[in-house]
Amino acid sequence: MLGVSHATxxxxxxxxxxGxxxxxxxxxxxxxxxxxFAxxxxxAALLPDLDHPSSTATKHFTAASFLASQVVRPxxxxxxxxTRARRDTGKGTHRGLTHTVLGAVLLGLGVNLASAAWGAPVLLGTLFVCLALAIKGLDAIVPGPPSLxxxxxxxxxxxxYVPGGTAGTAGWLGTAxxxxxxxxxxxxxITESGAPLLWPVPIRQRRWYPVGSPRPLRFRTGGKVEAWLVAPGLTVAAFVLAALVVPGVAPVLLDLRDRVEQLIAGAAMMAP
Incomplete structure (x- = not known):
């Protein structure tokens, strides 16, 4: 999928x-x-593509991400x-280790341990890097100032300024x-190529088996299904969930709704 869909x-x-x-x-x-956490x-939903030299995470972020890609790919x-099995094909440099559940869990565990041990520096650093990646991933639909x-x-x-800050995520931010x-x-x-999610579990004599949805349900990256259905649906879901689960957001929205209704009612009364 495209960076926008991954980020949302x-x-x-x-x-x-x-929440x-x-x-x-x-x-x-x-x-x-x-x-x-969100x-x-x-x-982090853009991090796996550090194994691709032309991805948003690698090419359009910073020199540090480019250097990270030079480590991740080899x-x-x-x-x-x-670890390849007899029927595995390819080189494993793209959609390889970073596209597996085990690889994600190991990195997340490392961040959990680091945030529990060192607290704020790790929490703020992780939030900063991931925010920058998310902004860069959304740049196609929300262009703005430099992501950093x-x-x-x-x-x-x-x-x-936000109640609670980052402190409450110490020890479990790596889960995000x-x-x-x-x-x-x-x-x-769920795109056309699949991903080796279950490595190193052997499936059909392959340890890097590309897990995927049924072929009739797969769609092309950047195609009409993603552009007109998947990306808009995820965007709407993100706004709805933010209103439901972020403390303090719902009352603000309800107050805004009441004010808009009052303005509409006032305008209607003044109309001839």
Whole structure:
């Protein structure tokens, strides 16, 4: 899928998990926790494509992402060669290690441990990087200032002005990274090529089996189905979920609705 669809799918999943999962344990999430988790999930949904030299994450972000790609691609190729089964084909440098559930879980676990040990520097750094990636992924529909500047401003705003800030995500923010990477791979799996989500589980004598939806349901990346159905649907879902799960948003929207109704009623009374 395109960067826009990856970013919005990550935002939708992040909002749903951060908004509803804590309630199952009797915990009321703060606005800062929900927004931080959702933003990181949205940005992490572009991370797997660091294994592609022309992806948004690699080519249109920073020099650091380009260098990261130079590490990720050969590492993914090496793991592929070491673990490939008899019927596996290809090089494993794209849609390889970063497109697997295990790879996502390992990176997420690392971020969880780091955020629990070092707190704010890891939380703010992760939020900044993922916000910048998400903004860059949305640039096709929401063009604006450079992603790094916008990400820095939003990171500061979340920490300084949003109730709860990032502190409530310490020790579990890596879960957002893992979920974002997995939802990216699931998105790729429903396109024409599939993704090796279940590596290294052997399937049909292949460890890098490209898991996918039934062929009649697959669509082409950037095609009409994605442009006119998938991307708009995900965007609407993200706004609806934000209104439902981010504390403080619903009252503001209800107040805005009441004010609009009052203005309409006043205009109607003044009309001849």
């Amino acid at each position: 799918s990550g935002a939708v999943l992040g909002l749903a998990v951060a 509803y999962a804590p309630l199952a344990f009797g915990i009321e999430p703060s606005a800062g926790s929900v927004l931080t 933003a990181v999930c949205a940005g 590492l993914s190729g090496l793991v592929y060669r070491l 500047v916008a990400a820095a401003a939003l990171t500061f705003a979340v920490e300084a 990274v893992a979920l974002g990477m997995v939802v990216h791979s699931v998105g790729d799996a």
